[in-house]
Amino acid sequence: xxxxxxxxxxxxxxxxxxxxxxxxxxGEIVTLIGANGAGKSTLLMTIxxxxxxxxxxxxxxxxxxxxxxxxxxxxRGIAQSPEGRRIFPRMTVLENLQMGSISAKPGSFNTExxxxxxxxxxxxxxxxxxxxxxxxxxxxxxxxxxxxxxxxRLLLLDEPSLGLAPLVVxxxxxxxxxxxxxxxxxxxxxxxxxxxxxxxxxxxxxxxxGKITMSGTGAELLANEEVRAAYLEGGx
Amino acid sequence: xxxxxESAAGRALPWPSMLRESGLAAFVALLLTVPLVGFRTVxxxxxxxxxxxxxxxxxxxxxxxxxxxxxxxxxxxxALLVMVLxxxxxxxxxxxxxxxxxxxVIAMGGAFVISLRAAMKINGDAAITLAAVYVALFLGPWxxxxxxxxxxxxxxxxxxxxxxxxxxxxGLHAWRxxxxxxxLADRDKAMDRIAVKxxxxxxxxxxxxxxxxxxxxxxxxxxxxxxxxGILLLTYIMLGWGLNIVVGLAGLLDLGYVAFYAVGAxxxxxxxxxxxxxxxxxxxxxxxxxxxxxxxLGFPVLRLRGDYFAIVTxxxxxxxRVILINWYQFTGGPNGISGIPRPSFFGLAEFNRNPTGGLPxxxxxxxxxxxxxxxxxxxxxxxxxxxxxxxxxxxxxxxxPMGRAWEALREDxxxxxxxxxxxxxxxxxxxxxxxxxGGFAGSFFATRQGFISPESFTFIESAIILAxxxxxxxxxxxxxxxxTFIVIGLxxxxxxxxxxxxxxxxxxxxxIMLWRPRGLLAHRDPTIRLxxxxxxxxxxxxxxxxxxxxxxxxxxx
Numbered sequence: 001x002x003x004x005x006x007x008x009x010x011x012x013x014x015x016x017x018x019x020x021x022x023x024x025x026x027g028e029i030v031t032l033i034g035a036n037g038a039g040k041s042t043l044l045m046t047i048x049x050x051x052x053x054x055x056x057x058x059x060x061x062x063x064x065x066x067x068x069x070x071x072x073x074x075x076r077g078i079a080q081s082p083e084g085r086r087i088f089p090r091m092t093v094l095e096n097l098q099m100g101s102i103s104a105k106p107g108s109f110n111t112e113x114x115x116x117x118x119x120x121x122x123x124x125x126x127x128x129x130x131x132x133x134x135x136x137x138x139x140x141x142x143x144x145x146x147x148x149x150x151x152x153r154l155l156l157l158d159e160p161s162l163g164l165a166p167l168v169v170x171x172x173x174x175x176x177x178x179x180x181x182x183x184x185x186x187x188x189x190x191x192x193x194x195x196x197x198x199x200x201x202x203x204x205x206x207x208x209x210g211k212i213t214m215s216g217t218g219a220e221l222l223a224n225e226e227v228r229a230a231y232l233e234g235g236x
Numbered sequence: 237x238x239x240x241x242e243s244a245a246g247r248a249l250p251w252p253s254m255l256r257e258s259g260l261a262a263f264v265a266l267l268l269t270v271p272l273v274g275f276r277t278v279x280x281x282x283x284x285x286x287x288x289x290x291x292x293x294x295x296x297x298x299x300x301x302x303x304x305x306x307x308x309x310x311x312x313x314x315a316l317l318v319m320v321l322x323x324x325x326x327x328x329x330x331x332x333x334x335x336x337x338x339x340x341v342i343a344m345g346g347a348f349v350i351s352l353r354a355a356m357k358i359n360g361d362a363a364i365t366l367a368a369v370y371v372a373l374f375l376g377p378w379x380x381x382x383x384x385x386x387x388x389x390x391x392x393x394x395x396x397x398x399x400x401x402x403x404x405x406x407g408l409h410a411w412r413x414x415x416x417x418x419x420l421a422d423r424d425k426a427m428d429r430i431a432v433k434x435x436x437x438x439x440x441x442x443x444x445x446x447x448x449x450x451x452x453x454x455x456x457x458x459x460x461x462x463x464x465x466g467i468l469l470l471t472y473i474m475l476g477w478g479l480n481i482v483v484g485l486a487g488l489l490d491l492g493y494v495a496f497y498a499v500g501a502x503x504x505x506x507x508x509x510x511x512x513x514x515x516x517x518x519x520x521x522x523x524x525x526x527x528x529x530x531x532x533l534g535f536p537v538l539r540l541r542g543d544y545f546a547i548v549t550x551x552x553x554x555x556x557r558v559i560l561i562n563w564y565q566f567t568g569g570p571n572g573i574s575g576i577p578r579p580s581f582f583g584l585a586e587f588n589r590n591p592t593g594g595l596p597x598x599x600x601x602x603x604x605x606x607x608x609x610x611x612x613x614x615x616x617x618x619x620x621x622x623x624x625x626x627x628x629x630x631x632x633x634x635x636x637p638m639g640r641a642w643e644a645l646r647e648d649x650x651x652x653x654x655x656x657x658x659x660x661x662x663x664x665x666x667x668x669x670x671x672x673x674g675g676f677a678g679s680f681f682a683t684r685q686g687f688i689s690p691e692s693f694t695f696i697e698s699a700i701i702l703a704x705x706x707x708x709x710x711x712x713x714x715x716x717x718x719x720t721f722i723v724i725g726l727x728x729x730x731x732x733x734x735x736x737x738x739x740x741x742x743x744x745x746x747x748i749m750l751w752r753p754r755g756l757l758a759h760r761d762p763t764i765r766l767x768x769x770x771x772x773x774x775x776x777x778x779x780x781x782x783x784x785x786x787x788x789x790x791x792x793x
Contacts, residue, residue, distance in 0.1 A: 070653040070654065071657060071658040074655065090760050094765065128765060
């Protein structure tokens with residue numbers, strides 16, 4: 001579904017991605033783990049074309065989207081829940097969700113809204129509340145819900161567990177699993193919380209300073225000595 | 237009330253630290269006033285000379301010292317004493333002669349603020365009482381009973397009477413109950429509540445205000461001067477609403493809005509004087525030209541963000557002005573354009589006594605006595621209609637995808653692009669539409685004045701319009717109206733202070749920014765509510781992101 005091949009991305013003169021190859025197939029949950037500053041978020045941003053890759057190609061459903069502007073990429077069925085959630089704080093929950101459906105097919109709003117409320121009943125309770133006054137977990141739910149409103153076929157999640165209490169993290173990951181299973185949604189997720197992410201994901205990649213160093217099924221990586229030593233010891 | 241000061245009176249005052257703090261404040265005041273006030277250039281027969289006025293510098297520093305000492309005393313629990321003293325000081329300085337009016341303004345303003353601060357320390361009712369008394373004293377008709385009844389006098393008297401009633405009612409409270417002192421946070425919260433109430437009341441206050449604006453020219457209190465002021469206020473309200481689209485909704489800080497005003501004004505003036513076209517043909521053309529200039533500016537600029545964006549718009553405003561000054565053959569340069577035709581009555585009649593253009597005259601057409609007021613009233617309705625169009629547009633567009641996208645851009649423009657919003661087009665749209673409204677206002681300005689020159693389009697105009705939007709509370713339509721009355725109306729009110737009215741005006745601005753840092757009416761109303769879900773009633777009133785869960789309360793179904 002999504003193929004990233006030989007992607008190099010620069011911030012000015014700094015090479016953040018040094019030839020990344022990876023693949024996400026339809027119906028999968030794929031996770032990318034790595035330390036701070038490894039380039040995980042940059043990869044997600046590059047898939048969305050902001051900044052675009054300087055070399056290499058990003059193919060989505062057979063189409064080269066490397067050079068497309070971000071809004072065109074989103075219209076082709078990729079939705080992103082960006083790092084740090086980035087909900088609209090002064091707008092209500094409903095307005096936030098409506099912003100998510102701005103590039104969706106017209107007329108889809110009500111059914112998508114029902115679906116999001118089914119996944120996150122909490123959002124339905126908070127429908128008229130200003131998003132900025134909600135807790136971190138609720139804001140994360142809103143960020144994912146907002147991304148789903150555009151009826152994507154590929155959902156990109158950037159650190160959905162960032163700054164959340166362990167209990168809330170478990171809730172969020174459960175919902176990601178549900179989205180994948182019930183809606184057959186393909187999910188590509190960047191995470192620092194390696195343990196939870198690998199347990200959830202079908203497959204995983206490990207990124208170190210702009211390069212993919214390892215890949216395998218979630219279970220394989222969880223069992224891998226190096227991964228354990230680098231990302232799991234003392235963690236989760 | 238007395239309980240607080242008695243309990244504190246037992247403690248000794250920390251004089252050394254209080255004196256040190258006051259001295260420091262006075263020192264800072266000295267540093268600031270020496271270069272600004274201490275020296276002035278004077279014309280001498282031999283050329284420019286410098287005269288000093290250090291006596292005024294010292295007086296200002298002394299005032300600051302006393303004021304700071306008063307604040308220290310308030311913090312040490314001597315609120316009642318300071319309140320009484322500062323009220324006395326206010327009263328005395330109102331009648332005593334000062335070496336200059338500026339010192340008088342500083343003394344009175346300082347005493348005003350300190351007495352309010354002291355009253356807050358006593359309790360909330362005392363503070364409200366005092367504030368209401370000040371409003372009543374300031375607006376009361378005491379000074380002008382000799383003159384005729386003007387709209388201004390009526391409005392002032394009504395407000396003063398209301399303030400007096402509040403003062404009596406709250407004053408009784410303050411005497412009976414020994415309420416707790418009010419903290420700054422309490423004050424801000426109370427003001428937030430008031431702002432939310434006002435904004436909610438705008439649903440019926442709006443129509444009432446519009447109805448009043450509609451019948452205003454026919455009220456007996458409306459004379460030529462008050463209608464002229466009405467036109468001035470409406471022009472700024474329209475410009476404020478226009479700029480509100482860019483600054484308030486889309487969150488783009490535009491410091492050069494006056495450029496579009498100028499493009500509109502010159503478009504009309506040039507089209508009308510070169511081709512002899514009428515106002516009603518030129519108005520849409522001026523709007524289109526202004527919108528085009530907005531797009532022209534927008535293309536290179538919209539990739540910039542924040543401060544950089546603001547600086548470039550500032551430059552654009554200046555570029556337009558400099559072009560107008562220097563393109564002498566086309567724009568008349570600094571001499572401007574005069575003899576700009578007045579608008580006709582929708583192309584059917586003219587407002588002159590003896591029309592020359594082949595059209596009948598207005599008063600004959602309607603069988604009225606000729607009056608020069610007809611044209612002014614017509615201009616009044618013209619700008620009222622234009623302003624209402626802008627307002628209606630903004631109210632509608634907030635409920636459409638485009639307006640929502642603008643608001644989302646203001647909130648977080650990175651999130652917007654990840655939602656598939658074409659940021660460039662959206663920003664260009666906001667820019668072009670606001671520019672178009674600025675252009676409309678500009679051609680109205682040209683036709684009203686009959687004469688325009690680059691001097692009318694300096695940066696200070698942009699700053700005033702921006703001040704209206706920011707003071708009103710970004711994105712608030714009612715806020716723009718309230719702020720226009722303050723920003724344009726206050727300098728009119730302070731006319732008795734003559735050249736120092738700008739000092740008083742500046743002080744007023746500082747106070748508003750201290751008390752309402754996010755604007756007078758910063759509350760944002762949601763644009764959509766779904767029937768059948770938890771909502772439909774009042775909006776959740778959490779204005780600040782304060783901890784989340786606790787505020788949320790039970791909004792479940």
